[in-house]
């Protein structure tokens with residue numbers, strides 16, 4: 317392996333430390349405790365794990381965690397009523413509704429019911445619009461984590477060619493906006509893109525966020541490029557025993573690590589950064605709500 321490993325676990329721990337220090341200062345100097353409300357509708361096992369981890373880490377950095385677990389049959393009206401209560405609650409600075417929500421609930425309606433200043437996911441149309449126009453907003457956690465790692469690895473990103481593979485609202489689109497704001501030349505690729513291999517080979521920064529295991533081979537990577545792998549895919553691992561599985565990214569790590577200048581592993585790359593950035597967004601939201609200076613280095 318030639319590439320430098322971008323260690324998301326270490327980086328996320330340093331973000332949590334900064335968040336915890338800021339939380340302690342808010343408490344000591346202003347008597348404020350940032351609070352994060354997480355809402356889970358239904359019993360999706362993966363979502364339950366995420367929600368539990370979010371709650372745990374929220375408490376670990378000294379913030380208040382409010383968990384709302386609702387039955388899968390909860391009506392849209394009841395969910396909207398809960399969001400209205402959380403919007404009005406001064407102890408709640410951040411609100412996150414875990415996605416996906418059950419089919420009978422309109423996801424966009426729910427997201428847009430969250431007060432934009434409490435929308436720590438950055439999914440509300442106001443935050444999407446603010447980010448797209450280069451104004452101060454809440455920035456979606458996963459792309460924020462990717463950007464913080466890119467800045468740490470490369471310093472200035474100005475003028476670099478960035479290719480984002482994947483056009484989701486959660487990662488691809490906001491990632492492209494953030495890279496544009498950093499003065500990269502940005503291309504968003506997707507399933508219909510022609511000559512994806514050639515396009516990827518032009519990338520100084522390659523962000524893979526498609527959710528297809530190891531779809532980007534090493535020979536699509538430009539020598540010296542920085543590769544950020546957002547994919548978390550579970551695949552069979554017969555070498556570990558019958559029925560065993562392992563996690564891989566959207567990039568063939570072994571192949572890409574021979575060519576890239578720096579690369580995030582899976583697991584232990586982008587994954588740990590997402591919750592760390594959620595905590596960072598919650599502190600930022602608390603500071604903005606109280607007209608206090610925001611923590612440095614945790615926002616864009």
Ligand code: GUN
Nearest residue numbers: 412413414415416437486
């Ligand atoms: N489900 C998968 N990723 C996310 C995320 O970033 N935020 C929320 N709210 N739900 C998700």
